[in-house]
Amino acid sequence: MEVVRSLAGSSVAALAAVLLLSAGCGGGDEKAAETGVAPAGGAKVFADANCGGCHTLQAADASGTVGPNLDEVRPNVDRVERQVRKGGGSMPAFEDKLSDDQIREVSEFVATSAGSGEGESKKFTFEPDDKKIDDCNGDTQCIQQAFGNLASEDGPKAALTKLDEMQKTDSTIQSNCHPIAHMIGAGGLRHFDGNVGKAFVAGSATCGSGYYHGLLQWKLAGVEEDKAAEVARTACDDPEIKSNNFNYYQCQHGLGHGLMLYTGYELPIALTMCHGLSGEFEQVSCSGGVFMENLSSSFGLKTRWIRKDNLLYPCNIVSRQDKLYCYLLVSSRILPEVGWRWEKAADWCRKSEKDFVDICFQSYGRDASGTATQNPRQAKGYCARAGNGERECIFGAARDIMNNNSQDVRGGQFCSIVKRAHRSYCFFGLGTILGTQNADPAGKREACSKFARGRDLADCIDGATT
Numbered sequence: 001m002e003v004v005r006s007l008a009g010s011s012v013a014a015l016a017a018v019l020l021l022s023a024g025c026g027g028g029d030e031k032a033a034e035t036g037v038a039p040a041g042g043a044k045v046f047a048d049a050n051c052g053g054c055h056t057l058q059a060a061d062a063s064g065t066v067g068p069n070l071d072e073v074r075p076n077v078d079r080v081e082r083q084v085r086k087g088g089g090s091m092p093a094f095e096d097k098l099s100d101d102q103i104r105e106v107s108e109f110v111a112t113s114a115g116s117g118e119g120e121s122k123k124f125t126f127e128p129d130d131k132k133i134d135d136c137n138g139d140t141q142c143i144q145q146a147f148g149n150l151a152s153e154d155g156p157k158a159a160l161t162k163l164d165e166m167q168k169t170d171s172t173i174q175s176n177c178h179p180i181a182h183m184i185g186a187g188g189l190r191h192f193d194g195n196v197g198k199a200f201v202a203g204s205a206t207c208g209s210g211y212y213h214g215l216l217q218w219k220l221a222g223v224e225e226d227k228a229a230e231v232a233r234t235a236c237d238d239p240e241i242k243s244n245n246f247n248y249y250q251c252q253h254g255l256g257h258g259l260m261l262y263t264g265y266e267l268p269i270a271l272t273m274c275h276g277l278s279g280e281f282e283q284v285s286c287s288g289g290v291f292m293e294n295l296s297s298s299f300g301l302k303t304r305w306i307r308k309d310n311l312l313y314p315c316n317i318v319s320r321q322d323k324l325y326c327y328l329l330v331s332s333r334i335l336p337e338v339g340w341r342w343e344k345a346a347d348w349c350r351k352s353e354k355d356f357v358d359i360c361f362q363s364y365g366r367d368a369s370g371t372a373t374q375n376p377r378q379a380k381g382y383c384a385r386a387g388n389g390e391r392e393c394i395f396g397a398a399r400d401i402m403n404n405n406s407q408d409v410r411g412g413q414f415c416s417i418v419k420r421a422h423r424s425y426c427f428f429g430l431g432t433i434l435g436t437q438n439a440d441p442a443g444k445r446e447a448c449s450k451f452a453r454g455r456d457l458a459d460c461i462d463g464a465t466t
Protein backbone atom coordinates (compact mmCIF):
# COMPACT_ATOMS: atom_id res chain seq x y z
CA MET A 1 0.00 0.00 0.00
CA GLU A 2 2.84 2.40 0.81
CA VAL A 3 4.21 2.31 -2.69
CA VAL A 4 0.77 2.72 -4.10
CA ARG A 5 -0.06 5.72 -1.99
CA SER A 6 3.13 7.40 -3.07
CA LEU A 7 2.42 6.30 -6.62
CA ALA A 8 -1.00 7.78 -6.47
CA GLY A 9 0.52 11.07 -5.39
CA SER A 10 2.44 13.50 -7.56
CA SER A 11 3.04 11.20 -10.46
CA VAL A 12 -0.51 10.16 -11.13
CA ALA A 13 -0.82 12.21 -14.29
CA ALA A 14 2.47 10.86 -15.50
CA LEU A 15 1.42 7.35 -14.66
CA ALA A 16 -1.81 7.74 -16.50
CA ALA A 17 0.28 8.75 -19.47
CA VAL A 18 2.53 5.78 -19.18
CA LEU A 19 -0.39 3.41 -18.93
CA LEU A 20 -1.67 4.62 -22.27
CA LEU A 21 1.28 2.73 -23.63
CA SER A 22 -0.66 -0.47 -23.59
CA ALA A 23 -2.52 0.75 -26.63
CA GLY A 24 0.27 2.74 -28.12
CA CYS A 25 2.98 0.50 -29.50
CA GLY A 26 3.47 -2.05 -32.23
CA GLY A 27 6.05 -3.89 -34.29
CA GLY A 28 6.76 -4.91 -37.86
CA ASP A 29 9.12 -6.11 -40.51
CA GLU A 30 10.84 -4.81 -43.52
CA LYS A 31 12.34 -5.95 -46.79
CA ALA A 32 14.62 -4.58 -49.47
CA ALA A 33 14.85 -3.57 -53.15
CA GLU A 34 17.40 -3.97 -55.99
CA THR A 35 21.17 -4.58 -55.95
CA GLY A 36 23.89 -2.95 -58.07
CA VAL A 37 27.50 -1.68 -58.11
CA ALA A 38 28.81 1.15 -55.91
CA PRO A 39 31.10 4.06 -56.94
CA ALA A 40 34.32 5.44 -55.32
CA GLY A 41 35.42 6.76 -51.86
CA GLY A 42 33.42 5.73 -48.83
CA ALA A 43 31.02 4.10 -51.21
CA LYS A 44 33.85 1.93 -52.51
CA VAL A 45 34.77 0.83 -49.01
CA PHE A 46 31.11 0.08 -48.39
CA ALA A 47 31.07 -2.14 -51.47
CA ASP A 48 34.47 -3.79 -50.91
CA ALA A 49 33.74 -4.62 -47.28
CA ASN A 50 30.42 -6.04 -48.42
CA CYS A 51 28.41 -3.97 -45.98
CA GLY A 52 25.62 -4.24 -48.50
CA GLY A 53 25.47 -7.98 -48.05
CA CYS A 54 23.88 -7.28 -44.71
CA HIS A 55 22.46 -3.77 -44.98
CA THR A 56 20.07 -1.85 -47.15
CA LEU A 57 21.39 1.51 -48.28
CA GLN A 58 19.84 3.01 -51.39
CA ALA A 59 22.78 5.26 -52.14
CA ALA A 60 24.96 2.17 -52.48
CA ASP A 61 22.29 0.15 -54.26
CA ALA A 62 22.53 -2.24 -51.37
CA SER A 63 19.63 -4.35 -50.23
CA GLY A 64 20.92 -6.68 -47.52
CA THR A 65 18.48 -7.63 -44.81
CA VAL A 66 20.70 -9.26 -42.16
CA GLY A 67 21.39 -6.02 -40.31
CA PRO A 68 19.25 -2.92 -39.86
CA ASN A 69 18.20 -0.91 -42.90
CA LEU A 70 20.63 2.02 -42.82
CA ASP A 71 18.28 4.28 -44.78
CA GLU A 72 15.79 3.81 -42.01
CA VAL A 73 18.18 4.11 -39.06
CA ARG A 74 20.12 7.05 -40.53
CA PRO A 75 22.97 6.82 -38.04
CA ASN A 76 25.35 9.75 -37.61
CA VAL A 77 29.09 9.55 -38.29
CA ASP A 78 30.15 8.70 -34.75
CA ARG A 79 27.70 5.92 -34.49
CA VAL A 80 28.65 4.31 -37.77
CA GLU A 81 32.29 4.57 -36.86
CA ARG A 82 31.79 2.99 -33.48
CA GLN A 83 29.79 0.15 -34.98
CA VAL A 84 32.22 -0.48 -37.85
CA ARG A 85 35.22 -0.55 -35.49
CA LYS A 86 33.78 -2.75 -32.81
CA GLY A 87 31.00 -4.63 -34.57
CA GLY A 88 28.38 -6.03 -32.25
CA GLY A 89 25.31 -8.21 -32.43
CA SER A 90 26.06 -10.46 -35.37
CA MET A 91 28.06 -7.77 -37.19
CA PRO A 92 31.81 -8.41 -37.38
CA ALA A 93 34.34 -5.79 -36.21
CA PHE A 94 36.22 -4.08 -39.04
CA GLU A 95 38.93 -2.52 -36.88
CA ASP A 96 41.58 -4.93 -38.14
CA LYS A 97 40.28 -5.20 -41.68
CA LEU A 98 39.98 -1.54 -42.65
CA SER A 99 42.40 1.39 -42.17
CA ASP A 100 41.41 4.38 -40.03
CA ASP A 101 40.91 6.40 -43.21
CA GLN A 102 38.70 3.77 -44.73
CA ILE A 103 36.62 3.56 -41.59
CA ARG A 104 36.23 7.33 -41.55
CA GLU A 105 35.29 7.36 -45.24
CA VAL A 106 32.72 4.65 -45.01
CA SER A 107 31.22 6.21 -41.89
CA GLU A 108 30.88 9.58 -43.56
CA PHE A 109 29.41 7.97 -46.60
CA VAL A 110 26.77 6.12 -44.61
CA ALA A 111 25.96 9.08 -42.38
CA THR A 112 25.48 11.50 -45.24
CA SER A 113 23.76 9.23 -47.69
CA ALA A 114 21.48 7.14 -45.52
CA GLY A 115 17.83 7.81 -46.12
CA SER A 116 18.45 10.22 -48.93
CA GLY A 117 20.31 8.51 -51.71
CA GLU A 118 21.98 11.93 -52.01
CA GLY A 119 24.18 14.35 -50.10
CA GLU A 120 24.30 16.31 -46.86
CA SER A 121 21.57 18.82 -47.69
CA LYS A 122 18.88 16.16 -47.91
CA LYS A 123 19.66 14.60 -44.59
CA PHE A 124 16.62 15.74 -42.72
CA THR A 125 14.04 15.03 -45.32
CA PHE A 126 12.43 12.07 -46.87
CA GLU A 127 13.08 11.68 -50.59
CA PRO A 128 9.89 11.13 -52.52
CA ASP A 129 9.93 9.26 -55.81
CA ASP A 130 7.21 8.21 -58.24
CA LYS A 131 6.26 4.92 -56.56
CA LYS A 132 2.51 4.39 -56.18
CA ILE A 133 0.84 2.10 -53.68
CA ASP A 134 -1.19 0.29 -56.31
CA ASP A 135 1.90 -0.59 -58.35
CA CYS A 136 3.84 -2.18 -55.48
CA ASN A 137 2.50 -5.74 -55.79
CA GLY A 138 3.07 -6.59 -52.17
CA ASP A 139 6.70 -5.35 -52.07
CA THR A 140 6.84 -3.89 -48.58
CA GLN A 141 9.77 -1.56 -49.22
CA CYS A 142 7.89 -0.11 -52.18
CA ILE A 143 4.68 0.20 -50.17
CA GLN A 144 6.43 2.13 -47.41
CA GLN A 145 8.01 4.49 -49.89
CA ALA A 146 4.71 4.94 -51.72
CA PHE A 147 2.89 5.85 -48.52
CA GLY A 148 5.69 8.27 -47.74
CA ASN A 149 5.22 9.79 -51.19
CA LEU A 150 1.52 10.21 -50.62
CA ALA A 151 2.09 11.87 -47.24
CA SER A 152 4.71 14.15 -48.71
CA GLU A 153 2.47 15.23 -51.56
CA ASP A 154 -1.07 15.28 -50.17
CA GLY A 155 -0.26 15.49 -46.46
CA PRO A 156 -0.22 12.86 -43.71
CA LYS A 157 -3.97 12.84 -43.21
CA ALA A 158 -4.58 11.49 -46.70
CA ALA A 159 -1.94 8.82 -46.26
CA LEU A 160 -3.11 7.77 -42.78
CA THR A 161 -6.72 7.54 -43.93
CA LYS A 162 -5.68 5.35 -46.82
CA LEU A 163 -3.57 3.20 -44.50
CA ASP A 164 -6.49 2.78 -42.16
CA GLU A 165 -8.72 1.67 -45.01
CA MET A 166 -6.26 -0.65 -46.67
CA GLN A 167 -5.14 -2.45 -43.54
CA LYS A 168 -8.66 -3.78 -43.08
CA THR A 169 -8.48 -5.84 -46.26
CA ASP A 170 -4.80 -6.16 -47.16
CA SER A 171 -2.80 -8.52 -44.96
CA THR A 172 0.61 -7.26 -46.17
CA ILE A 173 -0.34 -3.75 -45.22
CA GLN A 174 -1.79 -4.91 -41.94
CA SER A 175 1.36 -6.73 -40.88
CA ASN A 176 3.54 -3.78 -41.92
CA CYS A 177 1.21 -1.14 -40.64
CA HIS A 178 3.52 0.26 -37.98
CA PRO A 179 6.62 0.74 -40.17
CA ILE A 180 4.41 2.18 -42.91
CA ALA A 181 3.03 4.68 -40.42
CA HIS A 182 6.64 5.59 -39.52
CA MET A 183 7.28 6.32 -43.19
CA ILE A 184 4.16 8.46 -43.38
CA GLY A 185 5.80 10.38 -40.53
CA ALA A 186 8.83 10.91 -42.74
CA GLY A 187 6.71 12.11 -45.66
CA GLY A 188 4.51 14.18 -43.35
CA LEU A 189 7.50 15.96 -41.92
CA ARG A 190 8.61 16.85 -45.41
CA HIS A 191 5.11 18.00 -46.33
CA PHE A 192 5.32 20.53 -43.49
CA ASP A 193 8.95 21.49 -44.18
CA GLY A 194 10.26 19.85 -41.03
CA ASN A 195 7.77 21.54 -38.71
CA VAL A 196 6.95 18.86 -36.13
CA GLY A 197 4.14 20.91 -34.60
CA LYS A 198 2.18 21.24 -37.82
CA ALA A 199 2.88 17.67 -38.79
CA PHE A 200 1.78 16.46 -35.39
CA VAL A 201 -1.66 17.96 -35.35
CA ALA A 202 -2.33 16.69 -38.86
CA GLY A 203 -1.73 13.10 -37.77
CA SER A 204 -3.50 10.26 -36.05
CA ALA A 205 -2.66 7.40 -33.70
CA THR A 206 -3.45 4.70 -36.23
CA CYS A 207 -1.30 1.53 -36.14
CA GLY A 208 0.12 1.90 -32.67
CA SER A 209 0.93 5.58 -33.09
CA GLY A 210 3.59 4.75 -35.65
CA TYR A 211 3.10 8.13 -37.32
CA TYR A 212 4.02 10.05 -34.19
CA HIS A 213 7.04 7.83 -33.57
CA GLY A 214 8.10 8.29 -37.18
CA LEU A 215 7.90 12.07 -36.94
CA LEU A 216 10.28 12.14 -34.00
CA GLN A 217 12.49 9.46 -35.48
CA TRP A 218 12.97 11.46 -38.66
CA LYS A 219 13.31 14.72 -36.81
CA LEU A 220 16.32 13.22 -35.03
CA ALA A 221 17.70 11.36 -38.04
CA GLY A 222 21.15 12.55 -39.04
CA VAL A 223 21.42 15.03 -36.17
CA GLU A 224 24.95 15.16 -34.78
CA GLU A 225 25.47 13.54 -31.42
CA ASP A 226 26.27 16.72 -29.54
CA LYS A 227 23.11 18.41 -30.85
CA ALA A 228 20.72 15.55 -30.24
CA ALA A 229 19.91 16.43 -26.64
CA GLU A 230 18.94 19.94 -27.69
CA VAL A 231 16.78 18.71 -30.56
CA ALA A 232 15.10 16.32 -28.12
CA ARG A 233 14.45 19.12 -25.63
CA THR A 234 12.82 21.38 -28.19
CA ALA A 235 11.11 18.88 -30.48
CA CYS A 236 7.76 18.92 -28.68
CA ASP A 237 8.02 22.44 -27.31
CA ASP A 238 5.48 23.79 -29.71
CA PRO A 239 2.29 25.67 -28.84
CA GLU A 240 0.20 23.66 -31.26
CA ILE A 241 1.30 20.36 -29.76
CA LYS A 242 1.07 21.63 -26.20
CA SER A 243 -2.48 22.87 -26.59
CA ASN A 244 -3.69 19.29 -26.62
CA ASN A 245 -2.72 16.90 -23.81
CA PHE A 246 -3.00 13.82 -25.94
CA ASN A 247 -0.77 15.22 -28.66
CA TYR A 248 1.73 16.47 -26.12
CA TYR A 249 1.92 13.06 -24.51
CA GLN A 250 2.25 11.36 -27.90
CA CYS A 251 5.06 13.72 -28.82
CA GLN A 252 7.13 13.07 -25.69
CA HIS A 253 6.37 9.38 -25.89
CA GLY A 254 7.26 9.28 -29.60
CA LEU A 255 10.46 11.04 -28.69
CA GLY A 256 11.38 8.08 -26.50
CA HIS A 257 10.85 5.73 -29.44
CA GLY A 258 12.81 8.10 -31.67
CA LEU A 259 15.70 8.31 -29.23
CA MET A 260 16.01 4.54 -29.09
CA LEU A 261 16.19 4.37 -32.88
CA TYR A 262 18.56 7.31 -32.96
CA THR A 263 20.98 5.81 -30.46
CA GLY A 264 20.77 2.38 -32.00
CA TYR A 265 19.03 0.91 -28.98
CA GLU A 266 21.49 2.31 -26.49
CA LEU A 267 18.93 2.28 -23.75
CA PRO A 268 21.00 4.12 -21.11
CA ILE A 269 21.84 6.96 -23.51
CA ALA A 270 18.23 7.27 -24.63
CA LEU A 271 17.06 7.37 -21.01
CA THR A 272 19.64 10.00 -20.15
CA MET A 273 18.26 12.17 -22.93
CA CYS A 274 14.75 11.68 -21.55
CA HIS A 275 16.01 12.80 -18.14
CA GLY A 276 17.14 16.03 -19.77
CA LEU A 277 13.57 17.02 -20.63
CA SER A 278 11.84 19.84 -18.80
CA GLY A 279 9.50 18.18 -16.30
CA GLU A 280 8.36 14.92 -14.79
CA PHE A 281 5.53 14.42 -17.25
CA GLU A 282 7.91 14.89 -20.17
CA GLN A 283 10.56 12.62 -18.71
CA VAL A 284 8.18 9.85 -17.85
CA SER A 285 6.34 9.89 -21.17
CA CYS A 286 9.69 9.82 -22.94
CA SER A 287 11.18 6.98 -20.89
CA GLY A 288 7.96 5.03 -21.39
CA GLY A 289 8.58 5.30 -25.14
CA VAL A 290 12.15 4.12 -24.64
CA PHE A 291 11.09 1.05 -22.67
CA MET A 292 8.30 0.29 -25.09
CA GLU A 293 10.57 0.54 -28.10
CA ASN A 294 12.94 -1.75 -26.26
CA LEU A 295 10.22 -4.34 -25.74
CA SER A 296 8.74 -4.27 -29.21
CA SER A 297 11.02 -2.74 -31.77
CA SER A 298 9.31 -0.79 -34.53
CA PHE A 299 11.55 -2.44 -37.10
CA GLY A 300 12.23 -5.82 -35.66
CA LEU A 301 15.69 -4.64 -34.63
CA LYS A 302 17.43 -6.61 -31.93
CA THR A 303 18.02 -4.90 -28.63
CA ARG A 304 20.78 -5.85 -26.24
CA TRP A 305 18.58 -4.72 -23.38
CA ILE A 306 16.38 -7.74 -22.95
CA ARG A 307 17.35 -11.19 -21.72
CA LYS A 308 15.89 -14.62 -22.05
CA ASP A 309 17.24 -15.78 -18.69
CA ASN A 310 15.95 -12.80 -16.73
CA LEU A 311 12.61 -11.47 -17.88
CA LEU A 312 12.78 -8.59 -15.41
CA TYR A 313 15.79 -7.18 -17.22
CA PRO A 314 16.50 -4.26 -17.77
CA CYS A 315 14.25 -3.07 -14.92
CA ASN A 316 16.60 -4.62 -12.39
CA ILE A 317 19.61 -2.66 -13.66
CA VAL A 318 18.28 0.77 -14.70
CA SER A 319 18.64 3.72 -12.36
CA ARG A 320 16.21 4.11 -9.53
CA GLN A 321 14.29 6.90 -11.23
CA ASP A 322 13.52 4.68 -14.22
CA LYS A 323 12.54 1.55 -12.33
CA LEU A 324 8.94 2.50 -11.71
CA TYR A 325 8.11 3.02 -15.38
CA CYS A 326 10.10 0.01 -16.41
CA TYR A 327 8.29 -2.27 -13.97
CA LEU A 328 4.94 -0.80 -15.00
CA LEU A 329 5.52 -2.38 -18.41
CA VAL A 330 7.47 -5.44 -17.44
CA SER A 331 4.66 -7.98 -17.62
CA SER A 332 4.35 -7.21 -21.33
CA ARG A 333 7.84 -8.61 -21.64
CA ILE A 334 7.17 -11.57 -19.37
CA LEU A 335 3.81 -12.86 -20.58
CA PRO A 336 4.61 -13.62 -24.23
CA GLU A 337 7.88 -15.20 -23.12
CA VAL A 338 6.14 -17.62 -20.73
CA GLY A 339 3.46 -18.46 -23.28
CA TRP A 340 0.79 -16.42 -21.48
CA ARG A 341 0.85 -18.76 -18.53
CA TRP A 342 -0.31 -16.30 -15.93
CA GLU A 343 0.90 -18.30 -12.93
CA LYS A 344 4.41 -18.36 -14.37
CA ALA A 345 4.29 -14.64 -15.02
CA ALA A 346 3.26 -14.13 -11.41
CA ASP A 347 6.30 -16.11 -10.29
CA TRP A 348 8.46 -13.66 -12.21
CA CYS A 349 6.73 -10.71 -10.60
CA ARG A 350 7.52 -12.15 -7.21
CA LYS A 351 11.20 -12.13 -8.16
CA SER A 352 11.14 -8.36 -8.74
CA GLU A 353 13.24 -6.12 -6.53
CA LYS A 354 11.61 -5.74 -3.17
CA ASP A 355 9.96 -2.34 -3.69
CA PHE A 356 8.69 -3.23 -7.13
CA VAL A 357 6.84 -6.52 -6.69
CA ASP A 358 3.57 -4.60 -6.35
CA ILE A 359 4.33 -2.53 -9.43
CA CYS A 360 5.00 -5.65 -11.47
CA PHE A 361 1.60 -6.99 -10.43
CA GLN A 362 -0.02 -3.70 -11.41
CA SER A 363 1.54 -4.14 -14.81
CA TYR A 364 0.22 -7.70 -14.80
CA GLY A 365 -3.22 -6.24 -14.06
CA ARG A 366 -2.89 -3.84 -16.99
CA ASP A 367 -2.20 -6.81 -19.22
CA ALA A 368 -5.02 -8.77 -17.62
CA SER A 369 -7.44 -6.02 -18.57
CA GLY A 370 -5.86 -5.55 -21.99
CA THR A 371 -5.91 -9.26 -22.81
CA ALA A 372 -9.51 -9.44 -21.68
CA THR A 373 -10.29 -6.36 -23.77
CA GLN A 374 -11.61 -4.91 -20.53
CA ASN A 375 -14.10 -7.71 -19.94
CA PRO A 376 -14.62 -7.70 -16.14
CA ARG A 377 -15.08 -11.45 -15.63
CA GLN A 378 -12.15 -12.41 -17.79
CA ALA A 379 -9.86 -9.82 -16.20
CA LYS A 380 -10.88 -11.05 -12.77
CA GLY A 381 -10.01 -14.58 -13.86
CA TYR A 382 -6.48 -13.58 -14.87
CA CYS A 383 -5.99 -11.72 -11.61
CA ALA A 384 -7.07 -14.79 -9.67
CA ARG A 385 -4.06 -16.57 -11.14
CA ALA A 386 -1.67 -14.02 -9.62
CA GLY A 387 -1.71 -15.67 -6.19
CA ASN A 388 -0.69 -13.16 -3.57
CA GLY A 389 -0.41 -10.56 -6.35
CA GLU A 390 -4.15 -10.60 -6.97
CA ARG A 391 -4.79 -7.40 -5.09
CA GLU A 392 -2.32 -5.31 -7.11
CA CYS A 393 -3.48 -6.99 -10.28
CA ILE A 394 -7.01 -5.81 -9.58
CA PHE A 395 -5.77 -2.30 -8.93
CA GLY A 396 -3.85 -2.31 -12.22
CA ALA A 397 -6.76 -3.76 -14.16
CA ALA A 398 -9.24 -1.24 -12.74
CA ARG A 399 -6.93 1.58 -13.78
CA ASP A 400 -6.50 0.14 -17.24
CA ILE A 401 -10.24 -0.02 -17.81
CA MET A 402 -10.55 3.66 -16.90
CA ASN A 403 -7.49 4.60 -18.88
CA ASN A 404 -8.85 2.97 -21.93
CA ASN A 405 -12.13 4.82 -21.67
CA SER A 406 -12.94 6.92 -18.63
CA GLN A 407 -16.68 6.51 -19.29
CA ASP A 408 -16.57 2.72 -19.38
CA VAL A 409 -19.13 1.42 -16.88
CA ARG A 410 -17.28 -1.87 -16.82
CA GLY A 411 -14.86 -0.21 -14.41
CA GLY A 412 -17.55 -0.17 -11.72
CA GLN A 413 -18.78 -3.62 -12.73
CA PHE A 414 -15.29 -5.01 -12.37
CA CYS A 415 -14.86 -3.63 -8.87
CA SER A 416 -18.26 -5.01 -7.87
CA ILE A 417 -17.36 -8.60 -8.73
CA VAL A 418 -13.84 -8.83 -7.28
CA LYS A 419 -13.26 -10.44 -3.90
CA ARG A 420 -14.75 -8.46 -1.06
CA ALA A 421 -11.31 -7.87 0.46
CA HIS A 422 -10.11 -6.08 -2.70
CA ARG A 423 -13.22 -4.07 -3.45
CA SER A 424 -12.25 -0.90 -1.67
CA TYR A 425 -8.80 -0.83 -3.24
CA CYS A 426 -10.34 -1.43 -6.65
CA PHE A 427 -12.64 1.59 -6.41
CA PHE A 428 -9.70 3.55 -5.08
CA GLY A 429 -7.85 2.55 -8.28
CA LEU A 430 -10.67 3.77 -10.53
CA GLY A 431 -10.52 7.05 -8.69
CA THR A 432 -6.79 7.54 -9.27
CA ILE A 433 -7.42 7.74 -13.01
CA LEU A 434 -10.62 9.79 -12.79
CA GLY A 435 -8.77 12.23 -10.57
CA THR A 436 -6.28 13.01 -13.33
CA GLN A 437 -9.08 13.93 -15.67
CA ASN A 438 -11.05 16.12 -13.31
CA ALA A 439 -9.25 18.90 -11.54
CA ASP A 440 -11.83 20.21 -9.07
CA PRO A 441 -13.42 18.29 -6.16
CA ALA A 442 -16.92 18.60 -7.60
CA GLY A 443 -15.78 17.14 -10.90
CA LYS A 444 -14.04 14.26 -9.14
CA ARG A 445 -17.14 13.45 -7.13
CA GLU A 446 -19.32 13.59 -10.21
CA ALA A 447 -16.99 11.35 -12.22
CA CYS A 448 -16.89 8.80 -9.40
CA SER A 449 -20.62 8.84 -8.86
CA LYS A 450 -21.11 7.45 -12.37
CA PHE A 451 -19.51 4.22 -11.15
CA ALA A 452 -19.99 3.97 -7.43
CA ARG A 453 -22.20 4.80 -4.47
CA GLY A 454 -21.98 4.69 -0.72
CA ARG A 455 -18.73 3.25 0.63
CA ASP A 456 -17.50 2.58 -2.95
CA LEU A 457 -18.01 6.21 -3.86
CA ALA A 458 -15.99 7.31 -0.86
CA ASP A 459 -13.15 5.00 -1.91
CA CYS A 460 -13.24 6.30 -5.47
CA ILE A 461 -13.17 9.92 -4.33
CA ASP A 462 -10.37 9.02 -1.98
CA GLY A 463 -8.41 7.70 -4.99
CA ALA A 464 -9.25 10.76 -7.05
CA THR A 465 -7.96 13.17 -4.44
CA THR A 466 -4.69 11.51 -3.38
Ligand code: HEC
Pocket (backbone or CB within 6 Å): 045, 046, 049, 050, 051, 052, 053, 054, 055, 066, 067, 068, 073, 075, 079, 080, 083, 084, 088, 089, 090, 091, 092, 094, 106, 107, 110, 263, 264, 265, 302, 303
Ligand atom coordinates in the same frame (compact mmCIF):
# COMPACT_ATOMS: atom_id res chain seq x y z
C1 HEC B 1 27.56 -10.04 -41.64
C2 HEC B 1 26.58 -8.98 -41.74
C3 HEC B 1 27.06 -7.56 -41.58
C4 HEC B 1 28.05 -6.92 -42.26
C5 HEC B 1 29.00 -7.48 -43.30
C6 HEC B 1 27.99 -5.54 -41.83
N1 HEC B 1 27.03 -5.37 -40.92
FE1 HEC B 1 26.55 -3.65 -40.01
N2 HEC B 1 25.24 -4.64 -38.80
C7 HEC B 1 24.93 -5.96 -38.91
C8 HEC B 1 24.02 -6.32 -37.85
C9 HEC B 1 23.39 -7.69 -37.60
C10 HEC B 1 23.82 -5.15 -37.10
C11 HEC B 1 22.99 -5.00 -35.84
C12 HEC B 1 23.93 -5.23 -34.70
C13 HEC B 1 23.22 -5.32 -33.37
O1 HEC B 1 22.26 -6.07 -33.26
O2 HEC B 1 23.69 -4.63 -32.46
C14 HEC B 1 24.60 -4.11 -37.73
C15 HEC B 1 24.65 -2.80 -37.30
C16 HEC B 1 25.23 -1.79 -38.03
C17 HEC B 1 25.10 -0.40 -37.71
C18 HEC B 1 24.36 0.18 -36.54
C19 HEC B 1 22.96 0.47 -36.95
C20 HEC B 1 22.23 1.06 -35.79
O3 HEC B 1 21.08 0.70 -35.61
O4 HEC B 1 22.84 1.84 -35.07
C21 HEC B 1 25.79 0.30 -38.65
C22 HEC B 1 25.93 1.80 -38.74
C23 HEC B 1 26.38 -0.67 -39.55
N3 HEC B 1 26.01 -1.91 -39.12
C24 HEC B 1 27.16 -0.34 -40.63
C25 HEC B 1 27.88 -1.29 -41.34
C26 HEC B 1 28.89 -0.96 -42.29
C27 HEC B 1 29.30 0.44 -42.70
C28 HEC B 1 29.39 -2.14 -42.74
C29 HEC B 1 30.53 -2.36 -43.67
C30 HEC B 1 31.81 -1.84 -43.27
C31 HEC B 1 28.65 -3.21 -42.09
N4 HEC B 1 27.76 -2.64 -41.25
C32 HEC B 1 28.83 -4.55 -42.32
C33 HEC B 1 25.38 -6.85 -39.86
C34 HEC B 1 26.43 -6.58 -40.72
